[in-house]
Amino acid sequence: MLELSNIKKIFNAGTIDETVLFDGFGFKIEKGEFVSVIGSNGSGKTTLLNLACGTIKPDGGDIIFKGSNITKLPEYKRARSIGRVLQDPRLGTCGNLTILENMALADNKNKSFNLTAGVNKKRADYYKTLLETCGMGLENRMNVPVGNLSGGQRQAIALIIASMTDIDLLVLDEHTAALDPKSSEIIMQLTDKVVKEKNLTTLMVTHNLRFAIEYGNRLVMMHEGKCIMDIKGEEKQNANVDDLLKVFNEISIESGN
Numbered sequence: 205m206l207e208l209s210n211i212k213k214i215f216n217a218g219t220i221d222e223t224v225l226f227d228g229f230g231f232k233i234e235k236g237e238f239v240s241v242i243g244s245n246g247s248g249k250t251t252l253l254n255l256a257c258g259t260i261k262p263d264g265g266d267i268i269f270k271g272s273n274i275t276k277l278p279e280y281k282r283a284r285s286i287g288r289v290l291q292d293p294r295l296g297t298c299g300n301l302t303i304l305e306n307m308a309l310a311d312n313k314n315k316s317f318n319l320t321a322g323v324n325k326k327r328a329d330y331y332k333t334l335l336e337t338c339g340m341g342l343e344n345r346m347n348v349p350v351g352n353l354s355g356g357q358r359q360a361i362a363l364i365i366a367s368m369t370d371i372d373l374l375v376l377d378e379h380t381a382a383l384d385p386k387s388s389e390i391i392m393q394l395t396d397k398v399v400k401e402k403n404l405t406t407l408m409v410t411h412n413l414r415f416a417i418e419y420g421n422r423l424v425m426m427h428e429g430k431c432i433m434d435i436k437g438e439e440k441q442n443a444n445v446d447d448l449l450k451v452f453n454e455i456s457i458e459s460g461n
Contacts (some may be wrong), residue, residue: 205233205234205235205237205269205270205372205373205405206232206233206256206267206268206269206405206407207230207231207232207233207267207268207269208229208230208231208232208252208255208256208262208265208266208267208268209230209265209266209267209268210228210229210230210264210265210266211226211228211229211230211231211255211262211264211265211266211267212224212226212227212228212229212262212263212264212265213225213226213229213251213255213260213262213263213429214263217263224429225248225251225429226248226251226262226265226429227429228265229248229265229429229430231252231424231431233373233405233407234405235405236403236405237405237406237420237421237422237436238399238404238405238406238408238419238420238421238422239406239407239408239420239421239422239423239424240408240410240415240416240417240419240420240422240423240424241407241408241409241410241416241424241425241426242409242410242411242413242416242423242424242425242426242448243425243426243427244427244452244455246428247426247427247428247429248426248428248429248430249426250377250378250409252407252409252426253288253375253377253407253409255267256269256286256373256375256407257279257282257283257286257288257375258274258277258278258279258281258282259279261275261276262275269282269285269372269373270285270372285370285371285372285373286371286372286373286374286375287366287367287369287371287373287374287375288366288374288375288376288377289359289362289363289366289374289375289376289377289379290362290377290379291377291378291379291381291382292382293355293356293358293359293362293382293383294358295362296358296359296361296362296363296365296366297350297358297361297362297365298350299349299350299351299358300349300351301349301350302346302347302348302349302350303331303335303342303345303346303347303348303350303353303361304323304328304331304346304347305323306350306361306365307327307331307334307335307361307364307365307368308323308327308331310365310366310368310369311327311331311368311369328346331343331346332346334364334368335361335364337364337394337397337398338357338360338361338364338390338394339390339394340356340357340360340390342357342360342361354387355382355383355384355387356383356384356386356387356388356390356391359379359380359382359383359387359391360390360391360394362379363379363391363394363395363398364398367398367402367404371404372405373404373405373406373407374398374399374404374405374406374407375406375407375408376395376406376407376408376409376410377409378409378410378411379391379395379408380392380410380412380415381410381411381412388412388415392415392418392419395408395419396419406420408420413445413448413449414445416448417440417443417444417445417448420440421436421437421440422434422435422436422440423435423436423440423443425448425451427455432451432455433451
């Protein structure tokens with residue numbers, strides 16, 4: 205599905221702050237996998253997502269998606285088949301628009317621009333059906349501006365919006381990090397439901413070790429631009445938070461922290 209091959213990524217090139225994060229980095233995710241990516245700050249987690257989505261370009265290497273080389277493909281074109289939910293709930297929705305208008309805007313993704321109405325009210329019942337899966341009563345607040353909702357409610361809508369069209373890859377960039385514990389649990393349960401129902405290939409970065417263990421079928425730990433742990437199947441099922449913390453502590457000692 206997605207392969208990053210022999211990737212090189214340099215930040216602040218030619219300056220005193222030059223940092224080579226990736227040098228010959230490789231990563232592959234198969235169709236149908238739900239991969240949780242963990243690691244300390246600066247390990248390369250978010251850079252991995254940004255490279256996949258086209259937010260940044262590599263300084264070397266290739267990015268292959270569904271058999272095609274998309275290394276030079278701009279972000280907006282990749283967004284046709286890659287849905288992304290960001291850490292900040294405000295970035296996945298338009299606060300000045302109502303829930304209905306946000307849903308309609310997403311529904312028009314990949315469609316040609318013309319002079320027809322932006323909101324097709326005949327689709328409202330379909331939008332309500334999607335929102336019912338959130339279990340937050342959002343289907344009864346279709347005319348409420350999204351900016352009036354809580355962070356958890358906005359993130360739920362962002363998740364539905366990101367996955368409502370036919371996408372091949374769902375990218376989750378610490379999408380529960382800005383939420384309170386209860387909202388985080390609700391969003392992760394909704395995420396799991398959406399991924400399973402739509403059979404979405406999913407790449408999730410998280411700092412929550414429990415979520416990384418409980419959700420998905422593969423777990424990757426990154427450190428200093430390398431994958432130092434990659435487990436799946438029974439090995440992942442048998443993993444626990446203490447095991448992951450032990451590895452984190454060992455990394456910290458080796459790094460002189």
